[in-house]
Amino acid sequence: MELLLKDCTQVLTQDNKRNILKDIDILIKDGIITVIGKNLSTTGKMIDCKDKLAMPGLINTHNHLAMSLFKGYGDDMPLDRWLQEKIWPAEAKLDNDSVKYGALFAIIEMIKTGTTCFNDMYLSSEAVLKATKSTGIRGFIAYGMIDLDNPEKTESELKAANSFLKNFTPEENGLILPILGPHSPYTCSRDLLEKTKLLAKEKNLPIHIHVSETKKEIEDSIKDKGMRPIEYLNSIGFLDKNIILAHACHLSEDEIALIKHAGARISHNPTSNMKLATGGAMPLQKLLNAKIPTGLGTDGSASNNSLDLFGEMKVCALLHKFANNDPETASAQTVLDIATIGGAKVLGLEDKIGSIEVGKRADIILLDLNDTTMVPNHNPVSNIIYSATGACVDTTIVNGKILMENRTLKTIDEKKVIENVNEFASKI
Amino acid sequence: MELLLKDCTQVLTQDNKRNILKDIDILIKDGIITVIGKNLSTTGKMIDCKDKLAMPGLINTHNHLAMSLFKGYGDDMPLDRWLQEKIWPAEAKLDNDSVKYGALFAIIEMIKTGTTCFNDMYLSSEAVLKATKSTGIRGFIAYGMIDLDNPEKTESELKAANSFLKNFTPEENGLILPILGPHSPYTCSRDLLEKTKLLAKEKNLPIHIHVSETKKEIEDSIKDKGMRPIEYLNSIGFLDKNIILAHACHLSEDEIALIKHAGARISHNPTSNMKLATGGAMPLQKLLNAKIPTGLGTDGSASNNSLDLFGEMKVCALLHKFANNDPETASAQTVLDIATIGGAKVLGLEDKIGSIEVGKRADIILLDLNDTTMVPNHNPVSNIIYSATGACVDTTIVNGKILMENRTLKTIDEKKVIENVNEFASKI
Numbered sequence: 001m002e003l004l005l006k007d008c009t010q011v012l013t014q015d016n017k018r019n020i021l022k023d024i025d026i027l028i029k030d031g032i033i034t035v036i037g038k039n040l041s042t043t044g045k046m047i048d049c050k051d052k053l054a055m056p057g058l059i060n061t062h063n064h065l066a067m068s069l070f071k072g073y074g075d076d077m078p079l080d081r082w083l084q085e086k087i088w089p090a091e092a093k094l095d096n097d098s099v100k101y102g103a104l105f106a107i108i109e110m111i112k113t114g115t116t117c118f119n120d121m122y123l124s125s126e127a128v129l130k131a132t133k134s135t136g137i138r139g140f141i142a143y144g145m146i147d148l149d150n151p152e153k154t155e156s157e158l159k160a161a162n163s164f165l166k167n168f169t170p171e172e173n174g175l176i177l178p179i180l181g182p183h184s185p186y187t188c189s190r191d192l193l194e195k196t197k198l199l200a201k202e203k204n205l206p207i208h209i210h211v212s213e214t215k216k217e218i219e220d221s222i223k224d225k226g227m228r229p230i231e232y233l234n235s236i237g238f239l240d241k242n243i244i245l246a247h248a249c250h251l252s253e254d255e256i257a258l259i260k261h262a263g264a265r266i267s268h269n270p271t272s273n274m275k276l277a278t279g280g281a282m283p284l285q286k287l288l289n290a291k292i293p294t295g296l297g298t299d300g301s302a303s304n305n306s307l308d309l310f311g312e313m314k315v316c317a318l319l320h321k322f323a324n325n326d327p328e329t330a331s332a333q334t335v336l337d338i339a340t341i342g343g344a345k346v347l348g349l350e351d352k353i354g355s356i357e358v359g360k361r362a363d364i365i366l367l368d369l370n371d372t373t374m375v376p377n378h379n380p381v382s383n384i385i386y387s388a389t390g391a392c393v394d395t396t397i398v399n400g401k402i403l404m405e406n407r408t409l410k411t412i413d414e415k416k417v418i419e420n421v422n423e424f425a426s427k428i
Numbered sequence: 429m430e431l432l433l434k435d436c437t438q439v440l441t442q443d444n445k446r447n448i449l450k451d452i453d454i455l456i457k458d459g460i461i462t463v464i465g466k467n468l469s470t471t472g473k474m475i476d477c478k479d480k481l482a483m484p485g486l487i488n489t490h491n492h493l494a495m496s497l498f499k500g501y502g503d504d505m506p507l508d509r510w511l512q513e514k515i516w517p518a519e520a521k522l523d524n525d526s527v528k529y530g531a532l533f534a535i536i537e538m539i540k541t542g543t544t545c546f547n548d549m550y551l552s553s554e555a556v557l558k559a560t561k562s563t564g565i566r567g568f569i570a571y572g573m574i575d576l577d578n579p580e581k582t583e584s585e586l587k588a589a590n591s592f593l594k595n596f597t598p599e600e601n602g603l604i605l606p607i608l609g610p611h612s613p614y615t616c617s618r619d620l621l622e623k624t625k626l627l628a629k630e631k632n633l634p635i636h637i638h639v640s641e642t643k644k645e646i647e648d649s650i651k652d653k654g655m656r657p658i659e660y661l662n663s664i665g666f667l668d669k670n671i672i673l674a675h676a677c678h679l680s681e682d683e684i685a686l687i688k689h690a691g692a693r694i695s696h697n698p699t700s701n702m703k704l705a706t707g708g709a710m711p712l713q714k715l716l717n718a719k720i721p722t723g724l725g726t727d728g729s730a731s732n733n734s735l736d737l738f739g740e741m742k743v744c745a746l747l748h749k750f751a752n753n754d755p756e757t758a759s760a761q762t763v764l765d766i767a768t769i770g771g772a773k774v775l776g777l778e779d780k781i782g783s784i785e786v787g788k789r790a791d792i793i794l795l796d797l798n799d800t801t802m803v804p805n806h807n808p809v810s811n812i813i814y815s816a817t818g819a820c821v822d823t824t825i826v827n828g829k830i831l832m833e834n835r836t837l838k839t840i841d842e843k844k845v846i847e848n849v850n851e852f853a854s855k856i
Contacts (some may be wrong), residue, residue, distance in 0.1 A: 073806040
């Protein structure tokens with residue numbers, strides 16, 4: 001099946017040279033970018049891309065999809081009160097149906113704001129998986145495990161994670177992939193972390209874990225374990241190239257060296273960290289200097305409260321300029337790299353996605369160059385980071401399939417999902 | 429002339445009690461809100477406001493409209509290099525026609541993102557005024573004065589400012605008002621500041637001035653004048669209730685007391701300050717504790733690079749939570765207050781705008797409650813600050829006149845303006 005993106009006014013390739021191409025066609029066959037050139041034709045569908053900018057779809061490396069149900073349910077509170085008074089009581093009311101609609105609603109928001117790949121960790125993962133498969137988006141789904149040092153819970157959580165893995169069959173198209181999700185070093189016992197690691201090695205799976213999010217977490221780790229969280233994960237043999245560390249706000253120089261040596265990867269969530277006041281900015285430039293793969297994440301909608309990575313990119317640039325008192329750090333190009341090819345590296349998909357190059361999967365978004373946020377066009381990268389919002393995304397393509405065209409969703413009944421989300425929300 | 433907003437699903441009044449009304453009508457007559465109630469009817473136009481949220485239009489208290497022409501022209505640079513290498517050479521190419529289209533383009537962006545009133549300071553102010561009058565938006569325009577201690581320039585700048593004032597005739601509808609704009613204490617001589625003050629008293633005009641934006645400005649002021657910028661302005665009798673201080677990032681306790689005592693007002697520009705790394709967050713909570721009128725501003729499009737106050741509100745909340753390491757500060761309601769009634773107070777228009785109340789001018793925006801950013805509706809204030817962007821604004825009304833309906837502009841030819849902006853941009 002072919003798809004031709006005809007006469008793209010600009011193509012932000014995000015290839016190694018960061019080439020920006022002009023007035024060019026992109027031919028996609030069976031989900032793969034096969035030709036980038038002039039005067040191409042097709043027997044399949046063609047999209048007129050005049051006054052459009054084509055760029056790689058954005059990659060959200062840390063999310064809790066179904067928490068879209070709790071967007072705006074609790075804000076402006078410290079983390080512990082937010083969890084105890086708001087989120088945990090609300091989560092007790094979730095069932096498979098509400099999680100399904102919560103996940104679908106998050107996917108609607110992602111597709112409409114140009115995100116083509118996500119990394120999810122939550123509960124009722126079967127419901128998330130079922131919802132996700134129907135949408136055509138790309139992503140990883142983890143069943144989030146928490147045992148709080150309770151040995152019975154350790155076994156039941158591992159059993160649930162194992163059981164979830166059985167939903168992934170080899171004959172699938174590989175758009176949705178499994179990942180293991182032990183929640184964090186402070187909510188998971190050493191036993192659970194070690195057994196998760198064994199399972200990951202046996203099944204050749206990556207692991208997604210929260211770590212070093214707040215200052216309190218660091219202090220507690222030093223008190224309880226005699227070392228900082230990353231040092232602890234390293235000491236139990238947990239840290240390697242298949243580990244995705246979400247947040248990682250507070251890292252010592254030694255911990256950065258440990259992450260570098262292990263080949264582990266980072267998901268950076270600037271808005272969530274600022275909103276919850278986790279106490280200091282992630283050392284972005286140090287991580288990039290060490291060539292540690294770093295991607296961008298929104299965290300869940302209850303702690304952001306948006307899945308729009310355009311907004312997240314701007315906040316990322318602003319945070320690091322402010323925190324380092326340096327207007328030159330976290331440049332527009334640096335931030336765009338994190339949100340595209342950087343995210344692909346974090347998810348181990350750099351051979352498949354993250355840039356527009358022949359041979360890669362066609363995860364492409366088209367921006368409207370006549371949108372006020374993209375005018376004037378002195379520098380498209382600057383406009384994308386500092387001016388645009390996800391509302392300038394006109395068309396979203398994943399694996400060569402059009403999920404949104406002219407801002408109309410093609411695979412999800414938006415009205416029905418919103419009705420169901422509102423209905424659930426009215427009950428909590 | 430009547431306008432009826434029928435069956436508003438929610439009305440965020442921003443009145444003294446911060447009432448949120450449900451399923452209610454708003455009747456507007458000759459630009460004034462005359463009735464808020466049930467089952468109202470009209471002989472004039474009616475807008476069906478089912479699934480819409482009505483709220484006061486947002487107020488942008490610091491802007492340089494025509495700098496929209498330079499959006500994305502220079503980023504990720506220190507202030508001095510940015511001015512010398514990028515902005516000043518580009519400004520040398522401006523003429524009345526380009527400034528007109530730059531101003532119109534900024535107004536398009538504002539109307540489309542729910543801003544109904546602005547406070548501008550720039551050059552070619554006659555061109556800005558002429559463009560603005562045709563659009564129906566509300567605002568203040570200043571001719572920006574800079575003399576750099578050159579006495580000839582002092583006189584010519586005052587002459588230009590005086591001449592600009594002659595464009596405002598008593599018979600106008602009062603939507604666009606004059607304000608005086610001495611650029612800053614470091615670009616204006618004491619003589620210029622004192623003569624501007626006399627002129628302001630004579631004509632009963634407010635004054636808009638940049639102050640205490642960067643750490644360097646504070647250091648230079650102490651070195652050159654023996655005191656900090658606000659202390660200096662106070663010492664020359666400049667500080668009173670008609671002064672709007674833009675930026676004011678770096679304030680000592682003594683300076684806050686001086687501002688409070690004088691009754692002066694503040695325009696806070698968080699994104700611009702973070703992007704240019706001006707070195708520390710404005711002491712927002714201290715200013716609010718002192719009950720100093722404080723509004724929100726975007727600064728010009730060249731240093732933000734967006735005029736969307738929805739994004740600005742989110743950045744404002746995030747900045748202060750991060751800088752103060754406190755998730756409870758800069759709450760959603762606090763930030764919404766700053767961007768609405770707070771801005772009205774800063775501009776001395778609190779009797780006319782900033783809230784939806786009987787007797788006030790109808791500067792009202794309608795948000796689409798089915799937009800993904802506004803769903804679910806646990807808390808509309810939270811959704812507005814943390815989730816929404818200006819793209820959720822469906823309709824923008826100023827002084828009872830519809831400037832945008834169903835996202836279609838009513839008073840400006842958007843296509844023509846964009847063509848002209850692109851043409852100018854291609855020349856610099």
